[in-house]
Structures are given as C-alpha cells and as structure tokens.
Amino acid sequence: MTLRDMRPFSEQITDFWQPVPDWVAALAGECDRTSQVKVSRRLGVSNALISGTLKRSYKGDLSRIEELVRGALLSECVECPVLGEITRDICLNNQSRDFVATSSVRTRVYRACRSGCPHSKLEES
Incomplete structure (x- = not known):
C-alpha cells in the first residue's frame, strides 16, 4: 500500500x-x-x-x-467567426458538439468549425 x-x-x-x-x-x-x-x-x-x-x-x-x-481557468479567448470573442474551452466544446438543425446559430457554429476556422482542431468537410 x-x-x-x-x-x-x-x-x-x-x-x-x-x-x-x-x-x-x-x-x-x-x-x-x-x-x-x-x-x-x-x-x-x-x-x-x-x-x-x-x-x-x-x-x-x-x-x-x-x-x-x-x-x-486562465480566461484566454479566441475570436469565433459566428459568436465573437469566446474562451478557448467553449470553442473546443462547440467543435465537439453534434449537428442539430434546431438552432440557426448552432448550425452556423457547426459549419464554421468545419470550414476553415483558424481555431478549429477538426478537419474541413
């Protein structure tokens, strides 16, 4: 032990x-x-x-x-092309969310994360 x-x-x-x-x-x-x-x-x-x-x-x-x-924890921000200034953790969380068509904002964020956003860790689709 x-x-x-x-x-x-x-x-x-x-x-x-x-x-x-x-x-x-x-x-x-x-x-x-x-x-x-x-x-x-x-x-x-x-x-x-x-x-x-x-x-x-x-x-x-x-x-x-x-x-x-x-x-x-350090409140570092990035500039989201859809949402404006957001913290890095929110940016990462948005990237991992599934597509839903119930919100036009979420649809735009989903597409932006996959269409060349410089902060995205995802492959462009």
Missing part, C-alpha cells in the same frame, strides 16, 4: 514538471482551491485525465487539455 502525497497539488507538480508551464500551475492551483473532481467536471474531462496531467503521465493529447485549462 502506498501513502497518498498530502502536499498541495501546486507543490506536487514540481516533482514531474520542470519548468512548470503556466497552464499546469493554474490547473494545480484550481485543484488546490476546489478539488480535482470539481475541476474535472468543470473541464468536462475525467478525474484520471486531470491526475495524469498533473503527474505528467497522461499519454493522450496534452494540447487539448492545455486549451481547456487556458480557456476555463
């Missing part, structure tokens, strides 16, 4: 990250301030992904979690 590290996340990350990127420091700080579970819910990702990111053991796309953190 291993003992749980009782230090704040903002101290633990220095064991894994050198130097510590600003977005990782913000993620750890928010986990210290609230909880890892609350941060994972806020970002719409798993608790395991947050833990893996803080411990630098996550094998997936760190750029995605970085953008979520930069938007949700």
Whole structure:
C-alpha cells in the first residue's frame, strides 16, 4: 500500500514538471482551491485525465487539455467567426458538439468549425 502525497497539488507538480508551464500551475492551483473532481467536471474531462496531467503521465493529447485549462481557468479567448470573442474551452466544446438543425446559430457554429476556422482542431468537410 502506498501513502497518498498530502502536499498541495501546486507543490506536487514540481516533482514531474520542470519548468512548470503556466497552464499546469493554474490547473494545480484550481485543484488546490476546489478539488480535482470539481475541476474535472468543470473541464468536462475525467478525474484520471486531470491526475495524469498533473503527474505528467497522461499519454493522450496534452494540447487539448492545455486549451481547456487556458480557456476555463486562465480566461484566454479566441475570436469565433459566428459568436465573437469566446474562451478557448467553449470553442473546443462547440467543435465537439453534434449537428442539430434546431438552432440557426448552432448550425452556423457547426459549419464554421468545419470550414476553415483558424481555431478549429477538426478537419474541413
């Protein structure tokens, strides 16, 4: 049985990250301030992904979690061709939404995300 590290996340990350990127420091700080579970819910990702990111053991796309953190926790914005200025996490969330024809705005956002928007991580269709 291993003992749980009782230090704040903002101290633990220095064991894994050198130097510590600003977005990782913000993620750890928010986990210290609230909880890892609350941060994972806020970002719409798993608790395991947050833990893996803080411990630098996550094998997936760190750029995605970085953008979520930069938007949700650091309030970094992008210029959406449909919605105007929005935070990066909202931009990513809009990109992952399914097409629905019930809202003209959502239809325009869906198409913009897939038609050459410079902030889109999707392939053009």
